[in-house]
Amino acid sequence: WYPENGSDLATLKRYADFAMYQVKRTQKGRIGEFDIKAYDQEAYELQIRQEFRQMLEEEALTYHFQPIFTAADGRVAAYEALMRPTLPTLRSPATVMRIARELDRLYEIEHITLFHATERFHDLLAQGILEPEAKLFVNSIASICLSDEDVAEYTGRWPELMRHLVVEITEEEKCDSAALARKREALRTGGTFALDDYGSGYGNSSSLLELSPQYVKADLLLIRNIDRDPDKQQIVSSLVAYAHPRGMKIVAEGIETAAELRKVIELGVDLLQ
Numbered sequence: 001w002y003p004e005n006g007s008d009l010a011t012l013k014r015y016a017d018f019a020m021y022q023v024k025r026t027q028k029g030r031i032g033e034f035d036i037k038a039y040d041q042e043a044y045e046l047q048i049r050q051e052f053r054q055m056l057e058e059e060a061l062t063y064h065f066q067p068i069f070t071a072a073d074g075r076v077a078a079y080e081a082l083m084r085p086t087l088p089t090l091r092s093p094a095t096v097m098r099i100a101r102e103l104d105r106l107y108e109i110e111h112i113t114l115f116h117a118t119e120r121f122h123d124l125l126a127q128g129i130l131e132p133e134a135k136l137f138v139n140s141i142a143s144i145c146l147s148d149e150d151v152a153e154y155t156g157r158w159p160e161l162m163r164h165l166v167v168e169i170t171e172e173e174k175c176d177s178a179a180l181a182r183k184r185e186a187l188r189t190g191g192t193f194a195l196d197d198y199g200s201g202y203g204n205s206s207s208l209l210e211l212s213p214q215y216v217k218a219d220l221l222l223i224r225n226i227d228r229d230p231d232k233q234q235i236v237s238s239l240v241a242y243a244h245p246r247g248m249k250i251v252a253e254g255i256e257t258a259a260e261l262r263k264v265i266e267l268g269v270d271l272l273q
Helices: 009-025 035-056 093-100 104-127 148-157 158-163 177-186 202-210 230-246 259-268
Strands: 060-069 076-083 135-141 165-170 191-200 213-217 249-252
Touching: 009 035, 035 093, 060 104, 060 230, 076 093, 076 104, 093 104, 104 135, 104 148, 104 158, 135 158, 158 165, 165 213, 177 202, 191 202, 213 230, 230 249, 230 259
Parallel strands: 076 135, 135 165, 165 191, 191 213, 213 249
Antiparallel strands: 060 076
């Protein structure tokens, strides 16, 4: 509409063209008005997809390391590598993962995450910034496994860091038995598994049995306000009772208050994040 949507012919034609294609994608044969919100959303999606491809080409991201502390004495036992894109619009790791699924680029994300996080971890260790005996938790996509060539390159570049590596399996993608077997083979020279976000999804129990990880990370949804929620306390207590006889350690994620901290220590968790 003139002049509400634009005051020049070029803008009005562009908006009208967008409105026409919106109708054609949904229900043909109806009258459709231009929707600036839909237009802005599509422009945003186009922009972040362009930035996603740029991120892969230029490897335009960095990693931050969040410490994981022991419940027994508070020392730093590990660090989790957290991906942060460095582009103007594409800033969220969750958005990166969504676009990677849509564009079938999950392999590239798996590769960049493992290689870049380890390289950065190695550099910080060399500078004496990180605890020298700490573990490195790196997120891994359950359905993706690196090729034999990439695994050989990784283990060749950082053989001394394999004993530090903890491959953290997320359930954003369905766990693939073949991929899991390949990950196990890749870790044969060192490294262990962690199951991420336990308590946030429907498949946690089956994943726990199939993965048999050394670390189980109790999701922040379980930990939030656990000091006031007997049901959450029971779930974590049962998880600890299952894990400890099997040599597994429990990580409490997302602790934000002193009351939550005291309660999870009382329930017997091993590590705090």
